[in-house]
Amino acid sequence: MTAGGNKLLLEHYRTMRRIRSFEERVNELFVRGQSAGSMLHMSIGEESIAGVCRAMEPGDSFTTHHRGHGIFIARGADPKRMMSEIAGKSDGYCSGKGGSMHIADMTLGALGANAIVGGGIPHVVGAGLSYRNRRLPHVSVAFFGDGAAQQGILYEAMNMAALWKLPVVFCCINNQYGMGTRIDRAAANPNLHERAIACGLNGLTVDGSDVEEVHDAAERILGAARNGMPGFMVINCYRFYGHARLDKSPYREESEEVEGRKRDALANARKKLLARATADDAMLMQIDDDAEAEMNAAVDHAVAALSPPVDTMFRDVFAEGEPPPRPLRHHLSMILGEGR
Amino acid sequence: MTAGGNKLLLEHYRTMRRIRSFEERVNELFVRGQSAGSMLHMSIGEESIAGVCRAMEPGDSFTTHHRGHGIFIARGADPKRMMSEIAGKSDGYCSGKGGSMHIADMTLGALGANAIVGGGIPHVVGAGLSYRNRRLPHVSVAFFGDGAAQQGILYEAMNMAALWKLPVVFCCINNQYGMGTRIDRAAANPNLHERAIACGLNGLTVDGSDVEEVHDAAERILGAARNGMPGFMVINCYRFYGHARLDKSPYREESEEVEGRKRDALANARKKLLARATADDAMLMQIDDDAEAEMNAAVDHAVAALSPPVDTMFRDVFAEGEPPPRPLRHHLSMILGEGR
Amino acid sequence: MAAVETTYREALRQALIEAMTEDETVFVMGEEVGRYGGAYGVTKGLLEMFGENRVIDTPIAEAGIVGAAVGAAMTGSRPVVELMYIDFAGLTMDQVANQAAKSRYMFGGQIGVPMVLRMQGGTGRSAAAQHSQSLESWFTHVPGLRVVMPATVNDAYHLLRIALKCPDPVIFIEHKGLYVRKGTLDTERPDGAWGQSVIRREGADLTIVTYSRMVFEALAAAETLSAQGVSAEVIDIRCLNPLDDETLIRSVTKTGRAMVVTESVMTSGFAAELSARISERCFEHLEEPVLRVAGEDIPIPVSPALERGAVPSPQLIAETALWLVRRIAPSWAA
Amino acid sequence: MAAVETTYREALRQALIEAMTEDETVFVMGEEVGRYGGAYGVTKGLLEMFGENRVIDTPIAEAGIVGAAVGAAMTGSRPVVELMYIDFAGLTMDQVANQAAKSRYMFGGQIGVPMVLRMQGGTGRSAAAQHSQSLESWFTHVPGLRVVMPATVNDAYHLLRIALKCPDPVIFIEHKGLYVRKGTLDTERPDGAWGQSVIRREGADLTIVTYSRMVFEALAAAETLSAQGVSAEVIDIRCLNPLDDETLIRSVTKTGRAMVVTESVMTSGFAAELSARISERCFEHLEEPVLRVAGEDIPIPVSPALERGAVPSPQLIAETALWLVRRIAPSWAA
Numbered sequence A, B: 001m002t003a004g005g006n007k008l009l010l011e012h013y014r015t016m017r018r019i020r021s022f023e024e025r026v027n028e029l030f031v032r033g034q035s036a037g038s039m040l041h042m043s044i045g046e047e048s049i050a051g052v053c054r055a056m057e058p059g060d061s062f063t064t065h066h067r068g069h070g071i072f073i074a075r076g077a078d079p080k081r082m083m084s085e086i087a088g089k090s091d092g093y094c095s096g097k098g099g100s101m102h103i104a105d106m107t108l109g110a111l112g113a114n115a116i117v118g119g120g121i122p123h124v125v126g127a128g129l130s131y132r133n134r135r136l137p138h139v140s141v142a143f144f145g146d147g148a149a150q151q152g153i154l155y156e157a158m159n160m161a162a163l164w165k166l167p168v169v170f171c172c173i174n175n176q177y178g179m180g181t182r183i184d185r186a187a188a189n190p191n192l193h194e195r196a197i198a199c200g201l202n203g204l205t206v207d208g209s210d211v212e213e214v215h216d217a218a219e220r221i222l223g224a225a226r227n228g229m230p231g232f233m234v235i236n237c238y239r240f241y242g243h244a245r246l247d248k249s250p251y252r253e254e255s256e257e258v259e260g261r262k263r264d265a266l267a268n269a270r271k272k273l274l275a276r277a278t279a280d281d282a283m284l285m286q287i288d289d290d291a292e293a294e295m296n297a298a299v300d301h302a303v304a305a306l307s308p309p310v311d312t313m314f315r316d317v318f319a320e321g322e323p324p325p326r327p328l329r330h331h332l333s334m335i336l337g338e339g340r
Numbered sequence C, D: 001m002a003a004v005e006t007t008y009r010e011a012l013r014q015a016l017i018e019a020m021t022e023d024e025t026v027f028v029m030g031e032e033v034g035r036y037g038g039a040y041g042v043t044k045g046l047l048e049m050f051g052e053n054r055v056i057d058t059p060i061a062e063a064g065i066v067g068a069a070v071g072a073a074m075t076g077s078r079p080v081v082e083l084m085y086i087d088f089a090g091l092t093m094d095q096v097a098n099q100a101a102k103s104r105y106m107f108g109g110q111i112g113v114p115m116v117l118r119m120q121g122g123t124g125r126s127a128a129a130q131h132s133q134s135l136e137s138w139f140t141h142v143p144g145l146r147v148v149m150p151a152t153v154n155d156a157y158h159l160l161r162i163a164l165k166c167p168d169p170v171i172f173i174e175h176k177g178l179y180v181r182k183g184t185l186d187t188e189r190p191d192g193a194w195g196q197s198v199i200r201r202e203g204a205d206l207t208i209v210t211y212s213r214m215v216f217e218a219l220a221a222a223e224t225l226s227a228q229g230v231s232a233e234v235i236d237i238r239c240l241n242p243l244d245d246e247t248l249i250r251s252v253t254k255t256g257r258a259m260v261v262t263e264s265v266m267t268s269g270f271a272a273e274l275s276a277r278i279s280e281r282c283f284e285h286l287e288e289p290v291l292r293v294a295g296e297d298i299p300i301p302v303s304p305a306l307e308r309g310a311v312p313s314p315q316l317i318a319e320t321a322l323w324l325v326r327r328i329a330p331s332w333a334a
């Protein structure tokens, strides 16, 4: 058993359940033709990142990759505003400008999701510099996938973090696939944490089907990072479904999928809770139902929300008060209009 | 003692002596105001790369960084055409277009020197693919500095080489400095070969003051690469002088330089040759004098050579026979000229 | 072979298959080009046909991939790299602009880099700011690169075939909105020579110069215009650099009015180059300034309505043309 | 403080020192900015003054450095990154264009990235194809970036000071040939407001629009021209994006003739944008087409003679101007 004990596991369960429900509802949003596009990357199978998020403190910051919904939920983001953003609506987190791959919430230290594989990784180094220079006790965590671990920028970022002893953690969610490419066809040495160790970081791999293990490891890794020893942790898990909404994973064996889906941190947590008699079936079903209801409400909210007025496209290119871009129609009017 | 024995050491000595003389003459070219610019990076202190070059076979290819003169000499390039190129002259290796940082000689498998730190590294992966696909027995070697080892592209290239088991070698010339930054201020873990091992390569570090050791290691590393186990070797040495012609290294201690310059593969080889009675003083002096004479002649040649005609600037943008770029004056004539 | 109806995607695929069959040195590499068949399906089936050595699934490492292609091209191979999205070009610009493009020159003509860098760009899938860009002008600003952007099915095939024989690096930019578009492929009859601008519709009142997906938006606009008695000539430049400007100049000399249409953002976009060239060479024939109808100077927003609003539509093109030719101000010009 | 004579390099250095003194969140990072004092000496002494936390020597890892700056800017710092050579921009374009530039937009205004990316470009040192480029138009094509290119000593100081207060990313491009140039620095009196184009010399016969080092080449040409009775107005645009085009338009409306001068290669260079804008807005006032006098469409060769020939000289500018205004063809126009 682990630090926080059974109560904590129940908490993890609730978070993971909320993540799974959210993702299932995103799917529904798409099926109802209400999502902005089809570039929807669900994190089902990766719910134990809840353990990392639980180890983070208020004030800590993070960046995520394109598959970040679960991380936002676990850090306390509002599912309604997330769902609205995924639908490209006006009251979404990014006013309908970002969508699924670009959710952000500065109030939660969420420095933004990134659709460039590896793109958000170096940002945590800079966050670490900010915290060091201003003597703040925070850690910054970069979440990314196993595929991103082949991008050079990770090594640049890890080296700088280690060289400057920054409060930074690199969290690699190894769901075994980058699109259709399995980790062993992408990385010559799939033990990714070994590379981090060779770069001078604190590195380890943890079993993602056990949220308590993930949480324990994260406590250690984040704790060390807070004290100037940056870390790298790999969460070993499995991407239950396709890469994005329209991918049916024809490149993997059915049998592999069946095995892979057994690495289910949510089901495992449920089993443990029952075995330890921390919760009974009814209690867990209540949690499940609450999560479903919450996420259903988020979909309804998003569907009902308004699309952003077309003119808002010119906002937020630059800060408020700075000269905005000149709309094309305005430019044409200057050339052809009356006053020319 | 080593494979080829004393005769081989004498050969190494001659090569290293020629490199040193060449670099000293480059300096003179500059002092005489005859070099094209001042971005001249001398490889004095790194002469034991001769051991790697000796392990290469005809047909093998290589890329180098900005400090590549010595490598070209060791692979058999013509000092006259090199010196002419450094002077920006018409009969230089690149017709006066490239200069010191861009020497190339396709007939020697020299795929070109690069002024972008790390820029030439991934090219050997592609060369390796060519050899594999066409079943050629060659190896491709990337030469670069310790500073380049912090560039992300090295990790991308190493991973691909290891993943695809390509006949590729990464040769890091660790002269302890990237401009004014000592390796321990650039790399969190200065044992660079450990990173390569973690990426799945054959990695080692060798003492660059002993050319025989370098050669032995290179034989092993290149041999393994030829058989599908890509390698990474670090040559530990010291940059005797400034980063480029105008740098006087004010950022390093005099005492450190004195110590560093003791790691002199040329002096060591001379000592060994005398101790082993492979050569006597007169014989070595003859080699020295020959090298001096050869490189003096290269300078004289370069000084006397012609500058390229200005019109040649439009050549080689595209292949011969392809439409060349339109010169500005031609463009202006089309607008303002008679026929408009 | 007679002309057949097919898609842009299939035409590209066929060009690759033929080139790989004909020339052993051609190989394809990129993320998901093998087992997955390419993010947009262009390389589907190639792995089975040509094997793992010639259809190479790479790790996610764009700079390294392009760099590897440069080295392969220098050593006798002819690599085709699929970059998946033009938006990832930023990761590769050093290898593209400092290595692939400049090697021949820096090395005094000793080393050629015959490679093709395929990628796709543009809007239309609510893919947001990092998956919807039109960055062709980054490439057209680099001496040593050929930049090609096919619009039609026939060009998709023919231009790729020629690119795969070009001794220099070719940046081959597709459009995500065109893959499923149908058209006629005639392997014997290219729409025009390599490097040549092609008149897609003849007209007398104004010249619309464009490329890639916007060719079809311009043609749709020309249709609308014709109903209103305005006859627009639509030119598809196909090859951006080097550019066949003579065709444009002849056309504008005839019509006296020119509009340049691009999906890319206006400032420093290729529309500026086209506008400048036309103004330089047709000065005395121009009745009105050369207009640019280009993407708004903003990142691409995810909301479908905003995304559509960020790039030119047939309606906007037609309204602006009417204004230019007939001085009929559109509703939005208050 | 009264006006003083100093160099461009010193003016930049002073701006950094003052900003760092005034604002604790400002820090400098980059290769060799500390112990070495910067490849061109701009940050000399800063390490001693501000310590290692605020003057950070980085590993050679351009993408990572810019990425780190983005993260620092998002978390309350105001980083100044020195990129050493604009030629290395290709390594950073993803972090610059997809991250720094788009974050505010993608995240709906929640996150600003107030950072300054300093770099230098241009020819003049026989530094060859990978160390001599002028790539500003890559940046001006990216919505969300401010692009600034000071020519004068006073601008070097003032524009950097303002850049360090800007809430958005600023691309600050210096010229390697200007660092040792002397001029007057008056910390109280900027040459013009942020974003404003400045008339460096008044004239009546033609308008020469330019920026960075070419301002001085254009002024030298204007001097020659005046001896031949041609009066050239020289405008330094200073801030490329957003561009104060009103000043240009007023000038060309007055003179009726315009020439745009840049060191960067012509095709898709910023000269095209300037040319297009002037043609669009001054159409009825132009006596002649807007001319571009720009760098040749080639990589920069190392040979000093070839390098000089690859970019505009005062003589070329003057000859072309004379042709434009007086229809006197230069010797080379056979």
Ligand SMILES: Cc1ncc(C[n+]2csc(CCOP(=O)(O)OP(=O)(O)O)c2C)c(N)n1
Binding pocket: A041, A065, A066, A067, A115, A116, A117, A118, A144, A145, A146, A147, A148, A149, A175, A177, A178, A179, A239, A243, C031, C060, C062, C084, C088, C091
């Ligand atoms: C720079 C870049 N390259 C490629 C892509 C296309 N792409 C999107 S997700 C993805 C796979 C990423 O795999 P991984 O990092 O393991 O994350 P996962 O999708 O498994 O969560 C790829 C190749 C991209 N968005 N950005």
Ligand SMILES: Cc1ncc(C[n+]2csc(CCOP(=O)(O)OP(=O)(O)O)c2C)c(N)n1
Binding pocket: B041, B065, B066, B067, B115, B116, B117, B118, B144, B145, B146, B147, B148, B149, B175, B177, B178, B179, B239, B243, D031, D060, D062, D084, D088, D091
């Ligand atoms: C991408 C890039 N970044 C920075 C530079 C500037 N620069 C030239 S050489 C050098 C140091 C390189 O150090 P190292 O790799 O150890 O090679 P060495 O000079 O010691 O041979 C630097 C920073 C460059 N040319 N290219």
Ligand SMILES: [Mg+2]
Binding pocket: A145, A146, A147, A173, A174, A175, A176, A177, A178, A179
């Ligand atoms: Mg993955």
Ligand SMILES: [Mg+2]
Binding pocket: B145, B146, B147, B173, B174, B175, B176, B177, B178, B179
């Ligand atoms: Mg070094």
